[in-house]
Amino acid sequence: MNVQGHYFPNASSNYQLCVAKISGSHVEINHGNDEPVRYAINELNLSSAIAGLADELSFDDGGRFIPLDVDFRWAFNAKNNHSLERLEKNKWAIIAAIVVTPLFMWLMLYKVVPTIAVYSVDTLPHSVVEQMGEQSFAVIKKLALDPTELPDEQQARVQRHFKTMLDELALEKSVYRLSFYKSQSFGANAFALPHGRIVVTDELANLLADKPNALKAVLLHEIGHVVHQHSVRITAQSAASTIVLAVIFGDLEGIAEVALGTGASFAQQGFSRDMEREADSYALTQLENLGYSSNDFADAIEALQSAHTTENEHLKKVNNLLEYLSSHPSSQERIDNARK
Numbered sequence: 001m002n003v004q005g006h007y008f009p010n011a012s013s014n015y016q017l018c019v020a021k022i023s024g025s026h027v028e029i030n031h032g033n034d035e036p037v038r039y040a041i042n043e044l045n046l047s048s049a050i051a052g053l054a055d056e057l058s059f060d061d062g063g064r065f066i067p068l069d070v071d072f073r074w075a076f077n078a079k080n081n082h083s084l085e086r087l088e089k090n091k092w093a094i095i096a097a098i099v100v101t102p103l104f105m106w107l108m109l110y111k112v113v114p115t116i117a118v119y120s121v122d123t124l125p126h127s128v129v130e131q132m133g134e135q136s137f138a139v140i141k142k143l144a145l146d147p148t149e150l151p152d153e154q155q156a157r158v159q160r161h162f163k164t165m166l167d168e169l170a171l172e173k174s175v176y177r178l179s180f181y182k183s184q185s186f187g188a189n190a191f192a193l194p195h196g197r198i199v200v201t202d203e204l205a206n207l208l209a210d211k212p213n214a215l216k217a218v219l220l221h222e223i224g225h226v227v228h229q230h231s232v233r234i235t236a237q238s239a240a241s242t243i244v245l246a247v248i249f250g251d252l253e254g255i256a257e258v259a260l261g262t263g264a265s266f267a268q269q270g271f272s273r274d275m276e277r278e279a280d281s282y283a284l285t286q287l288e289n290l291g292y293s294s295n296d297f298a299d300a301i302e303a304l305q306s307a308h309t310t311e312n313e314h315l316k317k318v319n320n321l322l323e324y325l326s327s328h329p330s331s332q333e334r335i336d337n338a339r340k
């Protein structure tokens with residue numbers, strides 16, 4: 001069988017019109033004037049057949065032969081490639097690919113990766129979490145926290161309540177640490193860092209100064225975030241998703257950014273509603289266990305809500321990085337849930 005086509009010698013864009021002939025186990029390229037060159041069929045490389053493109057042969061010496069007829073298919077190339085080509089021509093296969101590819105991406109990014117991330121969180125050494133937490137803490141301190149101005153005895157009282165609760169809940173005191181900071185940006189607020197450091201602002205301590213049990217309820221909510229590893233989970237998820245995206249799109253520099261940016265990412269995203277509910281229900285359960293009332297929790301949220309409505313104008317100026325903290329003073333739903 002003779003096939004007309006162009007022959008491209010190794011590393012050259014000069015081509016010659018010539019004829020390829022299949023004879024037994026060889027392909028002969030006939031340049032016309034020279035002796036025909038013979039290549040063993042089992043040493044040939046074939047491009048995979050793509051509809052509309054010629055079925056190109058490449059040889060071990062670097063030369064290539066491209067048939068003139070784009071629809072021509074080498075008989076010895078029958079096995080795998082033709083099924084691929086049939087797929088490419090099949091409109092249902094194309095539609096399926098259009099639907100399945102984004103679905104696959106979505107599944108990877110929103111289901112598979114977060115699940116893997118959640119499991120991998122348990123295998124993270126505590127020293128890594130500790131470092132991550134202290135890094136974020138340093139950033140937040142720089143941006144939004146000032147030294148506390150609370151009187152020593154007020155601090156000592158809250159610390160005592162906090163330590164008693166830790167004892168009663170059998171939680172490790174070297175992990176759960178309470179610090180006070182004055183914060184214009186946050187106003188009355190509290191937040192927990194991944195490694196167990198909990199920050200209460202002067203404004204919050206003062207707001208709840210005559211409601212010590214309400215302050216305990218807030219502390220329990222924050223402890224709940226740490227117990228359920230919410231910020232570690234968020235960080236792991238966003239890091240894993242970024243890595244997957246970087247691999248898919250070949251942006252390997254992105255991975256370096258992940259390694260450098262993990263600290264800030266949890267602060268940017270904030271806790272999900274489910275996480276807030278989980279922390280709320282931890283607080284409510286433990287309040288009962290410790291002999292307090294879930295009304296203490298409702299009191300705290302109510303106080304925070306009114307405090308934040310009056311300082312709302314100011315809160316709007318808080319930049320995005322710290323926005324998640326403003327998600328804490330929250331809705332009637334949480335108050336109703338606690339009063340129930």
Ligand SMILES: [Zn+2]
Pocket residue numbers: 221225271276279328
């Ligand atoms: Zn929370």
